[in-house]
Amino acid sequence: MDDDATLTIAASPASTEARATPFALSLQPLNPGASLRDLAYAKLRQAIAEADIYGSREAIRLDERNLTEALGVSRTPIREAMTLLEQEGFLRAVPRRGMFIRRKTRREIVEMIQMWAALESMAARLATLKASDDEIEDLRRLFARFDGGRQTPAQQIDEYSEANITFHEALVKLSKSQAIARTIRNVFAHVRAIRKLTISQSDRASRSITDHMQIIEALEARDTEGAERLARQHSLELATYVNAHCDFLE
Template sequence: MNPPPINVQPLDTGTTFRSQAYHALKQAISQMDIYDHNDEIRLEERQLSELLGVSRTPIREALTLLEQEGFIRLQPRRGIFVIRKTKAEIVEMIQVWAALESMAGRMVATQATDEDIRTLWDLFRNFEMRNPKEHVNEYSDANIAFHKSIIRLSGSKLIQEMTDNLFIHIRAIRKLTIGQDNRAERSINDHKEIIKALERRDVDQAEHLIRDHTLGLAAHVEKHCDFLE
């Protein structure tokens, strides 16, 4: 199987090329399905320069920043590769996400508006009469949007920043595993209970449900994802 192409758009010439290149490449990498095949994902500097419509200098500067953040590795005479984590690293990242998102849940329960919390139901309207496991790709997008919404509604910029650098791997693993072992059906039930706890302003229960829900993903990866070794 060929590695997925990188999806980037030409840059706006009105702002700093390095900053734009960095954000464009980070966004593109975060949308890659980096664990659904065994091939290394290699990026070509020349191709990125052509796709973004800028010289190689801002591309190199952006790649240096992405390497420092742990998104890619630059190997002399070999090229640029998107980093794939081991199973142990993925499990640890999910555990950290669980801690951050459960704290975000506490903040949502205490300070988000009723209207904001109600918007979480909108993510699952399409599945009221449909089985999520029969529409796995669509449900996967809703699932990821739900977890990002909890982080966003917390209002904590620091939690958002910390989870952003975990998101590339958490998103890819959530998308890969959501169709396994009836996880889609159990996931939507968990989400409904979380929203109900948030609506009741039950801070402790919301935190507990969010943490256990995400730790369930860690347990699933530990048990079933041996291909990550």
């Protein structure tokens, strides 16, 4: 969009800040009317969740001045927002050096995906009981352009990566459970980057589409046990893959 502002963050090795390299988050200036702290928190949280924070092993440091310029606010709401994000595990404060985006370890990511599997499988179960036929049909339409799960050309990987994220968000929404949605929100924000990163590896995209179509078919059939089992199995396979192949998380 024309009013987008690109935020530059200093990315530097954990041992020194002298060799900093640019890291960009896409942010827009905040609109007045609501709590500036809450608006800054929401913008920063979304930008961090969508960023490629595992693309490099270098530490990623946030710069308050850049943040204030990108969001168009003073440093006070920025600092308050970063404190909230630190409490939620998105950031870590390093004395005399500043605030850094916190990458999760492989063990932490695996445990989060396992938690996701438990919550999403229950969401799938509830969706068979509470979602309308039209809502389930929307899920099917989401994947119509990916050839029914039979193949995913390389040029469609980025497009499918976004559709994959949308699918999991939509499945939770179909459960009509606010408690599940609230609980899973932070978990998904942490594992989103890993889902996007691994979807292009080892033909995972094609297998993911097939898994999603099977879940959709179980939802359409109102197969409560089947939908729950398939959703849990789908997420646990990601946990297994991350544990076996994602050495970069160490």
